[in-house]
Amino acid sequence: MTLCTFIKAGLLGGILLAAAPLQADDLEIYGFMQVSGSSQTWDEDYGASLEADGALVGTWIDHAQQANAIAGSEMFPWQGLVGLKDNTRNDISFNLQQLNVILKKRFNRQWSSFVNFEVVENYKTDYAQESEWGSFSVQEAFVRYAPSARWTFKFGKFVPTFGNFYEIYNRTPLQPYLFRPLIFEKSVGGILPPEDYLPNTMAAQVSGTLRTGIGKLDYALFLGNSEESYFAENGRNDTDAKCIGGRFGIRRGLFKAGVSGSYDYDRLDALDLGNDVVLAIDYKVPRMRYGVDFSGSAGPVSFVCEGIFVVYDLDSDQQAVVDASHAAGTSADNTLDKSFFYAHLQYDAAKWFVYGDYDFVNDGIQPWGKDGVNALIGGGGIRLTDSITWKFQVAQYSYEVSVPHPLFGAPDPLAALGGDLTPVNAPAAGVYKGTILDVQTGISIAF
Amino acid sequence: MKYTLTLLVLALIALRATAGVSVIAHPDVDAGSVDKITLADIYSLDLLALGDSDLIVFDLSDADPVREGFYAAIGKEHDKMKKLWLRAKLTGSGEPPTAVASLEEMAREVAATPGGIGYVDSASVPKGVKVLATFE
Numbered sequence: 001m002t003l004c005t006f007i008k009a010g011l012l013g014g015i016l017l018a019a020a021p022l023q024a025d026d027l028e029i030y031g032f033m034q035v036s037g038s039s040q041t042w043d044e045d046y047g048a049s050l051e052a053d054g055a056l057v058g059t060w061i062d063h064a065q066q067a068n069a070i071a072g073s074e075m076f077p078w079q080g081l082v083g084l085k086d087n088t089r090n091d092i093s094f095n096l097q098q099l100n101v102i103l104k105k106r107f108n109r110q111w112s113s114f115v116n117f118e119v120v121e122n123y124k125t126d127y128a129q130e131s132e133w134g135s136f137s138v139q140e141a142f143v144r145y146a147p148s149a150r151w152t153f154k155f156g157k158f159v160p161t162f163g164n165f166y167e168i169y170n171r172t173p174l175q176p177y178l179f180r181p182l183i184f185e186k187s188v189g190g191i192l193p194p195e196d197y198l199p200n201t202m203a204a205q206v207s208g209t210l211r212t213g214i215g216k217l218d219y220a221l222f223l224g225n226s227e228e229s230y231f232a233e234n235g236r237n238d239t240d241a242k243c244i245g246g247r248f249g250i251r252r253g254l255f256k257a258g259v260s261g262s263y264d265y266d267r268l269d270a271l272d273l274g275n276d277v278v279l280a281i282d283y284k285v286p287r288m289r290y291g292v293d294f295s296g297s298a299g300p301v302s303f304v305c306e307g308i309f310v311v312y313d314l315d316s317d318q319q320a321v322v323d324a325s326h327a328a329g330t331s332a333d334n335t336l337d338k339s340f341f342y343a344h345l346q347y348d349a350a351k352w353f354v355y356g357d358y359d360f361v362n363d364g365i366q367p368w369g370k371d372g373v374n375a376l377i378g379g380g381g382i383r384l385t386d387s388i389t390w391k392f393q394v395a396q397y398s399y400e401v402s403v404p405h406p407l408f409g410a411p412d413p414l415a416a417l418g419g420d421l422t423p424v425n426a427p428a429a430g431v432y433k434g435t436i437l438d439v440q441t442g443i444s445i446a447f
Numbered sequence: 448m449k450y451t452l453t454l455l456v457l458a459l460i461a462l463r464a465t466a467g468v469s470v471i472a473h474p475d476v477d478a479g480s481v482d483k484i485t486l487a488d489i490y491s492l493d494l495l496a497l498g499d500s501d502l503i504v505f506d507l508s509d510a511d512p513v514r515e516g517f518y519a520a521i522g523k524e525h526d527k528m529k530k531l532w533l534r535a536k537l538t539g540s541g542e543p544p545t546a547v548a549s550l551e552e553m554a555r556e557v558a559a560t561p562g563g564i565g566y567v568d569s570a571s572v573p574k575g576v577k578v579l580a581t582f583e
Contacts, residue, residue: 032537110501112542140539144539146541148495149492149494159538171534173533174534174537209493211494216493386529446537
């Protein structure tokens, strides 16, 4: 455990200990967590395993990691043939996916405060940096003023009202998933950063519900910083890159629909596309995000459909950089625009539930942006008690990736190492298919 | 004999299940009556006040024919309401009803809490509360 993670653990423990005596003073402490085990089978035509004299010495991901995988291996003989095999592998892992501790205090009928501490990926059987502790954050900390259901104000740091699922995307007991719809899943945030599709935590929001003859009208308007890439070292966003947005919706009977939107800027002066490709498009690129959602239920059957579309307003210089990336084969398309869609159908019995999902995400600037990522998901769960649910889930993700240059092409890290090495069976540049089969089971607990 | 006893038990259960439900409130609550839609909105956390009265909502934690009768009357299912309340609790977006262990406790709490609203068996409406609605 590093000093940093030790301090984080101490901080959380200190907060809990300090808060405990206040329990009697209307301070509520509660939370939830989700633990899971998963088996992921990767099949990527374009990937490769590095073998020397029959022993696995690394998995090729990009050129930088390729060199590190070889240099870091004690088994590598530093000479001879390096065999490349298709990257088909199976990872089995057990994991505390998420732990949240919530402190809530109700000052009176109108005023309350809410603090949500979160730890993600707390423990992994495969070693990763800080894997003992995972990622600790104050997800939300806000004051809420609710003079009536028509007017509710939030100030602080919180998840804004945008679309359907976003408000509960990190509330595991409220969702059937172990692995959430793609852009909401934090464990793949390095590949699909949620802030590319969804407004980050906001600073102020007014929302409410109006009861009318045609149904209940919901509204929300929010304001905050653009994504955190604009934050300086002092934790402040001292640029004029801010975000405004909101959602308008209607509920009638058992059905609910809404439209959402936000306007802000995206910092794209160093957009990493993998394969050692980094695009410098611009420091501030105007961005609009739109969302539509529709959900409902009839007896034990419920459904949710949601689409999110990200549109960039590029000037000619910015578009030229994107066009050049596409022409060079490092981007699947000549656009930064992104789209995400999921449909969810669920059957609920008293003690159990089953569901099926279809997810789709596409990002034209990414190497996998030709046909996007498609996911078929099936799962279910058994409610063991009001607070404990056992869940299971099977998902298959499929995609195509553009590999701009051949493995062990220029720059050749093997040559840079100075060894007498000859790669064999190296995949050429091109478009390759990949699939991931993910099987998970786990337990969600609210406490 | 066995069938007679079974029928008798079923008849008693049915009799208990069809007992009327009365919606009760603290005498200070600024309303003389409420309709089913308003009650559904109150328990769905879409309505926080009646007139000038901020409400404190009570709910029975354990299954009971009176509870089931109340939710049937307002067109809701208790299991779905629990999900809605859990969402409010975990997102900080509202205050779920205060759970009470028995109808007797419900009556006591409503009578003692300004803004209190709850439901009891129509045959056991306590003193010190006002009745806002009755469902057979």
